Amino acid sequence: MSENAEHPLREMFCRVAPTYDRLNRLLSLGIDRRWRRLLAREILTGSPRRVLDLCAGTGDLTIELARRAGPETEIMAADFCPDMLERARDKAVRRGLRDRIAFIEADAAELPFPDGRFGAIGIAFAFRNLVYQNPRWERHLSEIRRVCAPGGRLCLVETSQPRSRAFRFAVHAYLRLLAVPLGGAISKTPADYEYLGRSARGFLDSESAARMLEGAGFSEVKIRPLLGGAACIHTARRHAP
Numbered sequence: 001m002s003e004n005a006e007h008p009l010r011e012m013f014c015r016v017a018p019t020y021d022r023l024n025r026l027l028s029l030g031i032d033r034r035w036r037r038l039l040a041r042e043i044l045t046g047s048p049r050r051v052l053d054l055c056a057g058t059g060d061l062t063i064e065l066a067r068r069a070g071p072e073t074e075i076m077a078a079d080f081c082p083d084m085l086e087r088a089r090d091k092a093v094r095r096g097l098r099d100r101i102a103f104i105e106a107d108a109a110e111l112p113f114p115d116g117r118f119g120a121i122g123i124a125f126a127f128r129n130l131v132y133q134n135p136r137w138e139r140h141l142s143e144i145r146r147v148c149a150p151g152g153r154l155c156l157v158e159t160s161q162p163r164s165r166a167f168r169f170a171v172h173a174y175l176r177l178l179a180v181p182l183g184g185a186i187s188k189t190p191a192d193y194e195y196l197g198r199s200a201r202g203f204l205d206s207e208s209a210a211r212m213l214e215g216a217g218f219s220e221v222k223i224r225p226l227l228g229g230a231a232c233i234h235t236a237r238r239h240a241p
């Protein structure tokens with residue numbers, strides 16, 4: 001059995017890697033870029049010395065961080081899918097930012113960093129994968145907490161559930177009728193986009209996600225809804241020990 005076959009989510013992300021960026025731009029009409037920019041600003045608030053982009057994928061958030069951070073800030077990008085990381089690395093080379101970023105192949109369930117390593121951790125559009133019907137969700141949260149410095153910050157952007165029932169209905173219809181079929185057709189992996197659509201429709205609303213962060217040892221949780229609550233930025237601080 002290949003290593004990937006033991007981990008279905010990793011296998012899935014490696015399959016969608018070649019079309020990931022193109023589909024992101026198409027399915028979000030480019031708005032995902034603006035949301036990562038907002039997230040990068042949050043992550044760099046207070047000029048943390050070490051920053052981790054966890055589940056970095058093709059590196060869009062990492063690149064944004066490397067562009068904005070001062071030279072004293074160390075930036076690391078971790079993901080368990082080598083195909084995604086390869087694309088992230090290429091992107092950093094093309095932008096002249098390769099020397100600013102350390103790329104690390106790692107599973108969020110077993111992060112290869114010492115306790116309290118990062119002053120800030122960012123996760124863009126992957127928190128859902130780490131916790132939604134994921135048997136290792138508690139492990140992921142405890143690893144994130146472990147590598148975050150006491151008093152350090154966790155900043156997420158993730159899809160969410162709009163409060164307005166009418167708008168939620170519209171967003172779910174968009175996912176079912178357009179995003180999933182189009183994503184499946186272009187990536188030629190329809191089952192993968194079924195999962196992505198299903199997990200987006202079934203994912204936590206922003207208040208429940210905030211409670212999950214509190215339960216995982218974070219406080220001062222702040223919620224910033226985006227596009228009528230279709231997505232959301234959460235920021236939180238790790239309790240001092």
Ligand SMILES: C[S@@+](CC[C@H](N)C(=O)[O-])C[C@H]1O[C@@H](n2cnc3c(N)ncnc32)[C@H](O)[C@@H]1O
Nearest residue numbers: 013055056057079080081084107108124125126
């Ligand atoms: C939806 S993509 C988001 C990628 C990127 N952060 C972005 O903003 O486009 C989810 C990423 O999380 C990674 N991922 C999912 N579960 C992971 C885990 N347990 N450990 C490390 N990476 C993981 C996948 O390989 C994939 O690259």
